[in-house]
Amino acid sequence: MSTVGTALNRNKEKTTATLTEMCSVRVGPTMFGMPISHILEIVGSARPQPVPLAPGFVGGLVHYRGDVLTTVSLRQLLGLPPKDGPQDILVLENAGGCFGVLVDSVGEVLTVSSVDHEPNPSILDERRRALFAGAYKLKEGLLVMLDPMRLDPMRLGAARVA
């Protein structure tokens, strides 16, 4: 990960800090992007163990490098029906360690420019406005930016209680 990080930094220096490398992921019909500098690892085709009585956004537990990782399910967060079969997991870091984000599938890495970025449109519902951090207008379509901070289960848990 650190190599990617430095590569990214070098990029930034050269191009006046406007390009970001995004890992594209698909959840339902939408393409999302997560800055790759925030991703520790991608775990393919996992089957998380459900946790009865857990808050709705929790996608279950997976075994990750000797630890038990709590995952956040984007489908459940967005109110989409659960997906059958294995899902991919983005492993992210938070204050308390790591957590996973469950997505349908992980796509390629795209380089996006801040010139193409626009904030969340007002027609999105409140829940989505809170989760998304705007979108990039690409040739292939819109890439909705995900903010890793907003997906932190601790934060989601606190928001749920409040």
Place this chain on the structure above:
Amino acid sequence: MDELTREFLIESQEGLDRMERCLTDLEGRPNDMGLLGEIFRSVHTIKGTTGFLGFKRLEKLAHAGENLLGLLRDGKLSANAPIITGLLQLLDGLRSILRSIETEASEGEGDDTVLIDRIKDLQVPSQAQTPVKAQEQAVQAQAVASASAVLGPVPTAAAPPPPGPKASETVAEPVAAAPVASQHVPAAPEAEHEHIKATVQAGSAAESTLRVDVTLLNRMMNLVGELVLTRNQVLQATASDPNMTMLSRRLDMVTADLRESVMKARMQPVSNIFSKMPRIVRDLSQTLGRRVRLQVEGQDTELDKSLLEAIKDPLTHAVRNSLDHGIESPDVRQAAGKDPEGTLKLRAAQEGSHVIIEVSDDGAGIPVEKVRQKAIERGLITAERASQLAERELLQLIFLPGFSTAAAVTNVSGRGVGMDVVRTNVEKIGGKVEIDSRPGKGTTLRLRIPLTLAIIPALIVRSVNQSFALPQGALSELVHIPPAQAATAIEWIEDAPLYRLRGKLLPLVFLDRLLVPDGERREVTDRDNFIAVLDAEGRRFGLVVDGLADPEEIVVKPLSSVLKDIGLYSGATVLGNADLALILDPGSIAMKAGIALVAEEENAPAAVGEDENAEAAKGLEYLLVEVSDRQAAVPLADVLRIEQLPVSRIEYIGYRPVLNFEGQLLPVEDTGGVLASVQSDPEAQIIVVVCREGNRHVGIAVSHVLDVAAGGDLFEAGAGQRASGVTLLKNRVTGVVDLGGVAPLPAQENAPMELSSVE
């Protein structure tokens, strides 16, 4: 905080711990030069380093103490009780500043002049009149310091301070300090000798030991756990490949060794907490006017660091209790014909996979009558019910919340903590507390602590199509109710499911209904029901699950706070088949399901099996089995599980019957000839009771499992000695199976590979 300060804090705290130990010892041996030297060094090192780091307040206080200690070390003063008290106060003062540095990175605003003056006053030998005020004395000491070569040998009342300050002010290096000090102090050459020797020893100890961050150890433990899991999978995957057998067996061995070493690295001797006790005993016995002798046994017994931390408060509380309520004042003791000096005994010993820690006193014991009254007064139990309880049961009432008069719960020193908190704290780490008291003879509190927290034995249960791990510490027995019997065996009062366990109503909690409250309800008659009878923090209930798997040693992994907040799970684990399982927390489940504490529960008029219950309190519980028409008993605590299997599963090494259980060999004891009697019929089912014996497992072949009952002690006529090997079960004398007598398998043959099946 920078590395240097952190290092300083750790070193100083260790130094002060050492000093505390020495101070309490010093009371008994006031002229022990070694002790005085050690104490002096602790304070001196702190002073030296603080000057360097710029902690002025700390330096001033340490300096004052050093002066006094210098006099003591040089034999100019002898350590009496007020001096030791003063030094203990100094110790507390230093500790509180260190604590403030640790938490706030500054020394804090406190004023130490009172303490410093006190220490200065102590420097004047009590028989001599104080010729100068403390203030002047300090000035003088400084003046003297520059001219100590002249003043040093003059033995006037004002003179004592010089050698100390001179020695330490000029040189901060502890190694160099000793020779300088001795120059002025020809009276104590042995002190110098001691010092140099100790310095050399400290040097060599530092080379062979290393300070390691606990988080690193935790991480190592975690990785070893991971390795264990990977090994299990490798073993399964390579079982059929003969070329891999040697390799995977080697992996198996190395992993086991590694796991043991890492666990050992986390172990610390109980002396780490025992050593705090002399001070507590000293202070308390002075305040309470008791005379107490502290005996400590088994200091070297080791326990996982986190567990040691966890039992510190309960243990401190137990010691306080013994002094406060146990040991009587000297005149009362004398009147009762006892030694006016009471004895408080701390004992630690390892028993199998547990460490037993006992706090016993030879005091008045717990007045059972008072306990009964107080429990009734506080509404913990009805008068009617109280009159039916046996003494031993009444004693257990002191563990109920609300029994203690204390209001506050979280005081570090243990003050104001009731016995219920002692129990909760110990049970939280999978331990158990027992109390035993005899009026006039004394009280013994016994803590049973598992060796390690990171790996615990658990029963794997199934519910809502998932596996869950149930810690075995809370599990007392399992009951199977087949679908056909479920309609009658499980009874209901409105919505509350109940089961009659040996005549007594046991509240039931259906795990599936608890976990998926609005899921579709399967009827109990549609499926097998397994009731796990649990005792958790004083709450007794049956947890109904759909299925049972094998017990496993599980590696506990922490959960994220979001999931911890659900309150039902204490962690998660990875099972041998690489599945994840959540670890159920029986205490929280009981609370969530509204299971009341046992004593309240017993207020219910439902208690039918009263006699049996009273009997249960008397002795150990046994599993009553039938072996070829004879009855025999197996201590229930040793029973791991009961297996029913076809007799064809039994294989033989030579003439010895063994059971190949998932690659592990279990020697099967068949003294009753159960196996022989069914040998002709390969379809026949036999029952094997799997027991724990030391650190191995053995199986006992039996014809039937009859019941669980409490055994009564039997005494040999005339001898008055407890007869061993027999017990009184249901009013019949029953032989107890001697598990230790089951011969171990030959070591070389203890591998699946060399197993030859001779039928």
